[in-house]
Amino acid sequence: MQDEQKPKQSQPGKRDSAPKETRLIVTEDTELMVFLLAKLPHKNRNNIKSILRDRQVWINDQAVTQFNHPLKANQEVVVRWTKLGPERKYPGLTIIFEDEHLIIINKNEGILSMATNKGSERTAYSILYDHVKRDNPSNKIFIIHRLDRETSGLMMFAKSERVQKLVQETWGPTTKERIYLAAIEGKLDPPNGTHISYLHESKALIVYSHKNPEHGQEAITHYETVKSNSSYSLLKVTLETGRKNQIRVHMQDLGHPIVGDRKYGASADPIGRLGLHAWSLSFVHPITGQRLRFETPVPRRFMALF
CATH class of the missing domain: 3.10.290.10 (RNA-binding S4 domain)
Known part of the structure; x- marks a missing residue:
């Protein structure tokens, strides 16, 4: 053998x-x-x-x-043969991958990705800023993409502006998989499908969905029902585009808003948080060329619905 x-x-x-x-x-x-x-x-x-x-x-x-x-x-x-080391935990997030170019974290719900003002609130960015500075005061951190405050799951940060631009400029072809878990109200019929619309954000920071391409940016969301009962469903959602609030708005379009999402039509908050989690991420490393894949545990409160 x-x-x-x-x-x-x-x-x-x-x-x-x-x-x-x-x-x-x-x-x-x-x-x-x-x-x-x-x-x-x-x-x-x-x-x-x-x-x-x-x-x-x-x-x-x-x-x-x-x-x-x-x-x-x-x-x-x-x-x-290069050690990654065990996961590093901080209040609000866990570092699940780190090398000289990138950091991948699992963000808790309730923590901002990045500050929206000059307040002192801890954010994912500020925690990682302090983390890299401990090794070398000249180190820096750059955000690649964001999650809403109440959305948990995988986020990617770069350790240089060059790597940040490399990832952002090649996001489409190099991102092989980006899957969210969404707990929604009710049951979709049919259970699987694709929703396409055009999104634009108002001055009041609310995202609206339109069928007319002249009224926004194209947004494409693929969804698959994993579990369901008479009250709720758990979906695997794959993004073909990454617009702000895309999944939340598209679930509202379909008449089955994400649980706890009062902003976009939810009538119930059965798990005490927004039912959205960035579950899986697969991409080609911008420097090494290696394909990497990360998957986080399903939040326990999601499964409690079923």
Whole structure:
């Protein structure tokens, strides 16, 4: 039985150095710890646990930390020899990925992405600003995209203006997956579909939806029902465009507003928060070219509805 192992090659004309990653192909169903012990004979069980803890093992473009993660034949396991380290938690957010170019966080509901005035309120931006300054006072942080205060989930920040521009300018082609979870009132019929309209924001900061393309920017939202009962539904929502309040306005258009969203038509607040969570994000790293994928747990209060 032969497993394919592909260390990353050094560049011609340069001295060989340790590979940045090792790629391993699974040939039969097994568990991750068993597989890694067999394929990395220079590592013992404690070494493997450390590699898993530091999120150096990636499967399907996502870091895996569970030693008993099931593997299927023909899957590829990538061991990255650069440590990411364990997740860093701060009040209001958790850093789930960080390298010299990017930071990915899981933001709690109730915290602003960035300050809207000169107040002293803590924001995701201010927390990360302090975080990077601890390592070097000259470090900076740049926001790439925002979430509403009451929306939780994945956000991306850059550590330089150059990387910020690279990501923003190539957002469409390099973002492979951007999925939200939305808890809505009632049940959609049909349960899956696509909604398209044109959005514009009023001076009162309310976003309106129109069918006429002359009245706003095109917004495309794909949705799929995951769970439902007589009162509520849980949707997987994929954005083809990223307009302000897009999902909230489109659910209102469909007659099934997001729970807790009084601004856009909700009649009930059964979970004490807005029922919107940025659940999954997959993109091509602007510097390394690696495809990365991140997924956060489903908020418990969402599942309590069902």
